[in-house]
Amino acid sequence: xxxxxxxxxxxxxxxxxxxxxxxxxxxxxxxxxxxxxxxxxxxxxxxxxxxxxxxxxxxxxxxxxxxxxxxxxxxxxxxxxxxxxxxxxxxxxxxxxxxxxxxxxxxxxxxxxxxxxxxxxxxxxxxxxxxxxxxxxxxxxxxxxxxxxxxxxxxxxxxxxxxxxxxxxxxxxxxxxxxxxxxxxxxxxxxxxxxxxxxxxxxxxxxxxxxxxxxxxxxxxxxxxxxxxxxxxxxxxxxxxxxxxxxxxxxxxxxxxxxxxxxxxxxxxxxxxxxxxxxxxxxxxxxxxxxxxxxxxxxxxxxxxxxxxxxxxxxxxxxxxxxxxxxxxxxxxxxxxxxxxxxxxxxxxxxxxxxxxxxxxxxxxxxxxxxxxxxxxxxxxxxxxxxxxxxxxxxxxxxxxxxxxxxxxxxxxxxxxxxxxxxxxxxxxxxxxxxxxxxxxxxxxxxxxxxxxxxxxxxxxxxxxxxxxxxxxxxxxxxxxxxxxxxxxxxxxxxxxxxxxxxxxxxxxxxxxxxxxxxxxxxxxxxxxxxxxxxxxxxxxxxx
Ligand code: DQQ
Numbered sequence: 001x002x003x004x005x006x007x008x009x010x011x012x013x014x015x016x017x018x019x020x021x022x023x024x025x026x027x028x029x030x031x032x033x034x035x036x037x038x039x040x041x042x043x044x045x046x047x048x049x050x051x052x053x054x055x056x057x058x059x060x061x062x063x064x065x066x067x068x069x070x071x072x073x074x075x076x077x078x079x080x081x082x083x084x085x086x087x088x089x090x091x092x093x094x095x096x097x098x099x100x101x102x103x104x105x106x107x108x109x110x111x112x113x114x115x116x117x118x119x120x121x122x123x124x125x126x127x128x129x130x131x132x133x134x135x136x137x138x139x140x141x142x143x144x145x146x147x148x149x150x151x152x153x154x155x156x157x158x159x160x161x162x163x164x165x166x167x168x169x170x171x172x173x174x175x176x177x178x179x180x181x182x183x184x185x186x187x188x189x190x191x192x193x194x195x196x197x198x199x200x201x202x203x204x205x206x207x208x209x210x211x212x213x214x215x216x217x218x219x220x221x222x223x224x225x226x227x228x229x230x231x232x233x234x235x236x237x238x239x240x241x242x243x244x245x246x247x248x249x250x251x252x253x254x255x256x257x258x259x260x261x262x263x264x265x266x267x268x269x270x271x272x273x274x275x276x277x278x279x280x281x282x283x284x285x286x287x288x289x290x291x292x293x294x295x296x297x298x299x300x301x302x303x304x305x306x307x308x309x310x311x312x313x314x315x316x317x318x319x320x321x322x323x324x325x326x327x328x329x330x331x332x333x334x335x336x337x338x339x340x341x342x343x344x345x346x347x348x349x350x351x352x353x354x355x356x357x358x359x360x361x362x363x364x365x366x367x368x369x370x371x372x373x374x375x376x377x378x379x380x381x382x383x384x385x386x387x388x389x390x391x392x393x394x395x396x397x398x399x400x401x402x403x404x405x406x407x408x409x410x411x412x413x414x415x416x417x418x419x420x421x422x423x424x425x426x427x428x429x430x431x432x433x434x435x436x437x438x439x440x441x442x443x444x445x446x447x448x449x450x451x452x453x454x455x456x457x458x459x460x461x462x463x464x465x466x467x468x469x470x471x472x473x474x475x476x477x478x479x480x481x482x483x484x485x486x487x488x489x490x491x492x493x494x495x496x497x498x499x500x501x502x503x504x505x506x507x508x509x510x511x512x513x514x515x516x517x518x519x520x521x522x523x524x525x526x527x528x529x530x531x532x533x534x535x536x537x538x539x540x541x542x543x544x
Contacts (some may be wrong), residue, residue, distance in 0.1 A: 002304060002458070003311045006511045007489040010373040011345055011541040012300075013063060013318040015053060019044050019309075020316035022210060022282035023297035024052055025088035025103050028290055030127040033057045035297070036069055036103075037318070038085060044309040048108065049082040055543070056128055059341045060295070060321050062542040069132050070105060070119060078117050078138040079107030085210055086116075087284065089158040089166075089189070089227075096164070097189040100124035103132070104155035104168060107139060113149040115139035116170060118190060141184060141192050147172055154210045157286070158189065159227045167260065168192070169199045171242070173207040179271070181211045181242065183260050199240075200262045202271045206246040210282045213240050213262070214294060216254070220328020224294030226287045237326060238262065239334065242271050243282050250275045250283045250298065254332035265332050273333065276319075277399065277468035278450055278503040279303060285324060295339060296322045300490060303452070303462040303505040319492060319503060320485055327499070331471060337498040338485065346375055346536035355520075356527040360411075362420060362427070362519035365535055371518040372511055373538040374486045376419060378520065381529040382437070382478040387413035391438035391445055403449035403467030408432030408523065415447075417522040421486045422455065424510035425517070431455045431506050432521070433484050433493045437474060446470040446480065448495040448502065455506035470500045479531070486518075487538070 014020060019040040027034050039053035040046060051071035055063040070083040086105025093099045101121040109115050117138040122131035143152050156169040166189050169181040183199040184192040202208070215225040215236040225236060240262050241252040253264035253272035264272065275283060276298065283298035298319045302309060309315040322336040350367045357363055368374060389412050395402050408416050408430075418434025420427070432451040437444055449467040456463070472480065485492040488511065491504045510516060518535070522528050 001311065002308045002507065003313070004512055006372070007312065007507060008314070009317050009487045009490055011061070011342065011538050012320060012487050012490055013055070013543065014314065014316065015039060015065070016543070017044070017314050018042070019046055019314070020053070021046060021299050021301070022085045023284045023299060023318060024085050024105070026284060026286040026295070026297050027088040027090060027101060028286070028288045029090060029101055029129065031058070032127050033060050034088070034129060035063070039068070041068065044313055044315045045306055050084065052083050052105065059344070060339055061341050061344060064544060066128055066130050070134070076134055076138070077110045078115055079134070080110050081108035081112050083107060084114070085154045085282065087155055087157040088286070091189060096187055101129060102189060104158070106153040106155065109139065111149070113143050114152040115143060116141035116155050140190055141170070144182065144194055146175065151207050156211045156213055157227045159213070169211040169213055171208045171211050177204050177206055178202065179205040179208040179242070179244070181208055181240070195260055197261050199260065200242070203269065205244060205271060208271070209243040209245050210284060211240065211242050212284050213238065214285055214287070216294070216326040218326065220326060222323060222325045223292050224287050224325070226289070237332070240264070241275065241283060244271060248281060250281055252334065254326065274468060275334070275336070276501045276503050278466040279505050280319065280503050294324050296324045296336065300503055300505060304507060305460050308460065317490060333471060333499070335498045336501050337494065343375070345539040345541060347539055348537050349534060351534045352530070353532055355530045355533070357417065357520050357522040357530060358527050359522055359524055362521040365518040365520065368518065368535060368537050370516070370537050371486065372422065372488050372516045374518065374535055375483070375538055376486065376518065376535040377481070377483045377533075378419065378530055379479060379481045379532040380417060380435070381531045382414055382474070383526060383529065385414055385437060385439070385444060385475065385478065387525045388437045388439040388444060389413040391440040399447055399467035399469050400465065402447055403451065404465040406436060407449070407453050407465050408434055408451045408521070409454070411523045412436050413525050415524050416449070417524055417528045418482055418520075419484055420519040420521050421484060421491055422506060422508045422511065423517040423519060424508065425515050429454060429457055429508045429510050431491050431504060433482065433491065433502070434521070435470070435480055435482070435495065444474050446472055446474045448493075448500045450491065450493055450502040450504045452504050452506055455508060457509045458507055461507050466502050466504060468500045468502060470496045472496050472499065
């Protein structure tokens, strides 16, 4: 049944039980990675009166749960009805503000108004940061006039400008349905003043949640930058990521800042490009000073019903943390890749080179004992693009729509080719992650899909087919790579080295009998070649 522990993940972070949603306040401090998250200690459903749970890790793979950091208490009116999302800032030494880790988070006050609160690590020499101090003077930012009391939340990490003022963004929506990220400034991190102009706004989009604003180096280096280096305009670009509540998606743009107003380079009038085209929300990044990199977390919700969640006793997982950096080719796009520490869980490598995958003849990967927790990397070469299907303009460049019209079982020209994962003995059940190439008017389009339509014989689960275009020049370089992390009920895929990412939740019934298979498939008209294939079983990460 759905209550089986076989649907729990082996190396994607999840609590022992109950509900989890947004990542909160991720940071690295004194030797430990800290991960906080929205958590309901009382059951597997979201609750308004939610708490911040807390875990620590040396390697971002194995975690120890420490006690909950923030929860409502009777003596604190400023979060008496719940502790919602927020972010960490590590304040440097100085006399203007209290140094050390500080959290800003949204509290639901005694009238259920959303206000912003501050909390300090009580003992900055405790690397576990177990104790937090919520000063009585909270909230530090009250609801702005003219804003709905339930539409003001999710303070970002702070960044300091050359003028010595700290800045943060807070998500909201105006009366006319304009989504906004308000900008607040402060000298001491405690007294904040709202800027007249928001940092960012988008017409008619509804509330923007969980803003994440950070610099990226323009030269394509994977090295990350501290959030407070948001002033080296000449060498750095800025990224603004927002979560669009009404669409349940995370999007970002790359741009610059002028007088505390963020100006995207492109995608004017929209909030930008998807970070991940699948089940993925409320993402948040942090700068890791130990490894000089920027790491992204995100919440991956279930695709089953709340009745199923009650039966399971748990709901919600996190992505495997991703390294993120800017594509050097000037396309203003991010590239994402699982942190290298996750490779420490790889066991029993299987590999081969130069194998042609014949149409309609899936090639089974044998030799891995357990393909329900695996890491697969494959590089394809396309012998020629002549057979590519014509792109139909009526598809209006909607990748999710094209992936559902042309799912894995619809034969094509060049593609669909890719992986069938979590497949049952007779392939009645499988999740297909694949590419399909179309010939449009003056160029080729590469589409990546994650097809859940056959993922489970169970009918009560959502089986949306996800898709995104892949921004590569397939005509001049007819090769494309796919990496897929398979983990019981999650399939996390990275196309073309992390240029297009899709995360899916699936509930195969065959996992209950441990009869799970892995194939490379090709439903195009001609063979495609696997130039390189590697797969590993994954050991269990430790969460205790
Ligand atoms: N989840 C939190 C909010 C945030 C939303 C509440 C995003 O702070 O806006 O659990 O998923």
